[in-house]
Amino acid sequence: MTNFDKNETYWNNRGRFRGLYDILWTELVPMQGKAETGEGELLRAIANRYYDLLNNGDCQHTEDLVVIEAHRYRLLTIDPETPVTKLVEKLRAMYEDRWGENSEDFGDDYEGVDGKYIEHLWEMFERLIDTAVRLVWKRVKGVDPAEAEKVANATSRGKGAVGKNALVPRIVMEHLPKGTSILDFGAGPRAMHVEMLQRAGFENVTGMDYGRNFDDGVHDRFALERQYQCVYASNVINTQSSWQDVVGVVRTCAKALEEGFGMYFIVNLPESPRKNAWMLRKETKPEDRTKARMADKDALLNLLCRFFHEVEVVGGTRWAPVYRCTMKRTKVHVYETRGPRQVFFGKF
Numbered sequence: 001m002t003n004f005d006k007n008e009t010y011w012n013n014r015g016r017f018r019g020l021y022d023i024l025w026t027e028l029v030p031m032q033g034k035a036e037t038g039e040g041e042l043l044r045a046i047a048n049r050y051y052d053l054l055n056n057g058d059c060q061h062t063e064d065l066v067v068i069e070a071h072r073y074r075l076l077t078i079d080p081e082t083p084v085t086k087l088v089e090k091l092r093a094m095y096e097d098r099w100g101e102n103s104e105d106f107g108d109d110y111e112g113v114d115g116k117y118i119e120h121l122w123e124m125f126e127r128l129i130d131t132a133v134r135l136v137w138k139r140v141k142g143v144d145p146a147e148a149e150k151v152a153n154a155t156s157r158g159k160g161a162v163g164k165n166a167l168v169p170r171i172v173m174e175h176l177p178k179g180t181s182i183l184d185f186g187a188g189p190r191a192m193h194v195e196m197l198q199r200a201g202f203e204n205v206t207g208m209d210y211g212r213n214f215d216d217g218v219h220d221r222f223a224l225e226r227q228y229q230c231v232y233a234s235n236v237i238n239t240q241s242s243w244q245d246v247v248g249v250v251r252t253c254a255k256a257l258e259e260g261f262g263m264y265f266i267v268n269l270p271e272s273p274r275k276n277a278w279m280l281r282k283e284t285k286p287e288d289r290t291k292a293r294m295a296d297k298d299a300l301l302n303l304l305c306r307f308f309h310e311v312e313v314v315g316g317t318r319w320a321p322v323y324r325c326t327m328k329r330t331k332v333h334v335y336e337t338r339g340p341r342q343v344f345f346g347k348f
Helices: 018-028 038-056 063-070 072-078 084-099 110-141 145-154 167-175 192-199 243-255 286-307 340-345
Strands: 182-185 205-208 230-233 264-268 308-316 321-328
Touching: 018 038, 018 110, 018 243, 038 063, 038 110, 072 110, 110 145, 110 243, 167 192, 167 230, 167 264, 167 308, 167 321, 182 192, 182 243, 192 205, 230 243, 243 264, 243 286, 264 308, 286 308, 286 321, 286 340
Parallel strands: 182 205, 182 230, 230 264
Antiparallel strands: 264 321, 308 321
């Protein structure tokens, strides 16, 4: 067994892809019952076994092992070193030892009897979750999570339109009472806007981010487990590497928003930087830039209207608007939306 740091695990909310895992879980796994997709079922099955192992050391529900086994070869394609087969065999053996006809009553003495065995399984599960997140993110989003995380984190701003110069937080302060519960989605490594709002008298403000941007002393790991009266994403939508990522951000923010009139999702689309999800980028030809701006704006507006009944422009410029969205929809048909690339090469 390698050097295994128990403090840097998903159990302690410090797993390698914890932020991306939370986003996928919110999108794919229901509050109860089975998921609608194989990817969601894989995450749910692994989470069930992971919790069962570390919470009470048993493996009573073998149907989860069947789900994991069903995805074995796809997981191995992502990471040939993933111990999926060995892990499933060990889990089955553990199940037989604890609950089979010849099982021995270990009681609660896990440390004395099989503490090292459980620790070894724990380490294998950490690797398995990393690989599962990579597999599901690639299949659902179309990009490698490590690369998407790297691109998004690299665009967090430390100067320019941040702090008192930032447009979205200023709009939040102008439109909302100070008692509003607020989530800053993608707050950046120092969560400067959270601090600015708090100094202005907004006491109930939460910042969240993931990857290298995450800091335990600044961000809330459990931010997406609650709902808020306002969720805003400043300089987030524009940094996504694929249109699926953009959809995922809007879906996650919508789920974090309380229902009803007067609950707002505020989001901007700065002209710079814009990453691969968008048509307007540094390499866009001068003669195509106006058409690219139109495609980006139309695609985002159409997407927001799929999630919310009311969408209005409350700031920004013609090609870099700030939208305020309210009255979220209960049923969303995202498959009907067209991304910027489809708009750009299609009809206006």
